Amino acid sequence: MILPGATLGVLGGGQLGRMFTLAAKVMGYRVVVLDPDPASPAGELADIHLKADYRDAVALLRMGDLCDAVTTEFENVPAASLDMLAKHCFVAPTPAALAVAQDRLAEKSRAREFGCDTAPFANIESADDLAPAWERIAAPALLKTRRLGYDGKGQARVGSLDELRAAYAELGGVPCLLEGFLALEREVSVVLARNQDDEIAFFPLAENQHRQGILDISIVPARVSDSIASDARRMAAGLAHGLDYVGVMAVEFFILSDGRIVFNEMAPRPHNSGHFTLDACATDQFQQQVRALCGLPLGDPRLLSPVVMVNLLGDVWQPLPDWEKLLRRPGVQLHLYGKAEARAGRKMGHYNCLAETLDAALRIALDSRAELGIGNT
Ligand code: AMP
Numbered sequence: 525m526i527l528p529g530a531t532l533g534v535l536g537g538g539q540l541g542r543m544f545t546l547a548a549k550v551m552g553y554r555v556v557v558l559d560p561d562p563a564s565p566a567g568e569l570a571d572i573h574l575k576a577d578y579r580d581a582v583a584l585l586r587m588g589d590l591c592d593a594v595t596t597e598f599e600n601v602p603a604a605s606l607d608m609l610a611k612h613c614f615v616a617p618t619p620a621a622l623a624v625a626q627d628r629l630a631e632k633s634r635a636r637e638f639g640c641d642t643a644p645f646a647n648i649e650s651a652d653d654l655a656p657a658w659e660r661i662a663a664p665a666l667l668k669t670r671r672l673g674y675d676g677k678g679q680a681r682v683g684s685l686d687e688l689r690a691a692y693a694e695l696g697g698v699p700c701l702l703e704g705f706l707a708l709e710r711e712v713s714v715v716l717a718r719n720q721d722d723e724i725a726f727f728p729l730a731e732n733q734h735r736q737g738i739l740d741i742s743i744v745p746a747r748v749s750d751s752i753a754s755d756a757r758r759m760a761a762g763l764a765h766g767l768d769y770v771g772v773m774a775v776e777f778f779i780l781s782d783g784r785i786v787f788n789e790m791a792p793r794p795h796n797s798g799h800f801t802l803d804a805c806a807t808d809q810f811q812q813q814v815r816a817l818c819g820l821p822l823g824d825p826r827l828l829s830p831v832v833m834v835n836l837l838g839d840v841w842q843p844l845p846d847w848e849k850l851l852r853r854p855g856v857q858l859h860l861y862g863k864a865e866a867r868a869g870r871k872m873g874h875y876n877c878l879a880e881t882l883d884a885a886l887r888i889a890l891d892s893r894a895e896l897g898i899g900n901t
Contacts, residue, residue, distance in 0.1 A: 541557055544597060556572045715727040760773075771813060834898070856892065
């Protein structure tokens, strides 16, 4: 067990790193952040901000020397950097688990191996694979880059082989998956924590709605049957166990109209759809990340109140949102990430709407969202 007073490191200084830093500091740890951006949201709160590239051997060595344990806030950390760190301190999740999450092919293949259903998919390594892939999947389909896709980026909907060829060229001819396009009834996520003793704590399922490929709101608890919720939890746990995953992870599922639960992707870290835990659960996902990393007993993930989380993107920063109006609403908890520059699509913050019933929480969320102009952009 790594106890308070020790030093924890996080690779990446964005909002997830910032909220990890806050949780760790509240619990009495020191925190080292590695992020090249001098204005990184986590860097400004950390005890030490190493402003260097993620491959910088000198910075990694320093981090390894300073820290008792290191985790990450993003999946695309170079494997060699984690391997280097792992020689000096405890690192979780493992480079192997991150490698799975970095590649949609590995991710979907492992998910199937560990008992999840997925959309039909075909691997595309080169232009020669386009026609056979199209024959297998057919319209409607989605072409997704295997690596580095996020928030709906790196993907295109295609309705014919010609469109597939054009989209593949547009995406740069990199390795891709062609995926069958499913009729989704809902999208949900399971955020869980697993420690080295194979203890797993599940946060309640979040029901996620997206706008332009980016998470817009999470409704908790998700409006699905108990059996769907428990099947989704079981599948997510199968994956965590199968990967021998240590830390917090999020698993996104599609729910189809016939009740089928389909794995979409995993995030090897806390997730935007788990931000509701900050105000609505007995333990939040970042404290849980600290606990799992440090080998502490996992905290109680119980939901204390129905909640709806609303994302705040840079799109509504011109002029600045009317915080006073928002904060006047009872039950609203505002979280801003300290980012100086607002850009369209950039995650600037979020707020949680708590109320006695889910309907009431949803009403606060939708009314306040409309008042802020979200949805008009
Ligand atoms: P992803 O980057 O894989 O999370 O995809 C972004 C969003 O695209 C998802 O949240 C879904 O709304 C949608 N999507 C992704 N894959 C599929 C699919 N196979 N069928 C239907 N919609 C999808």
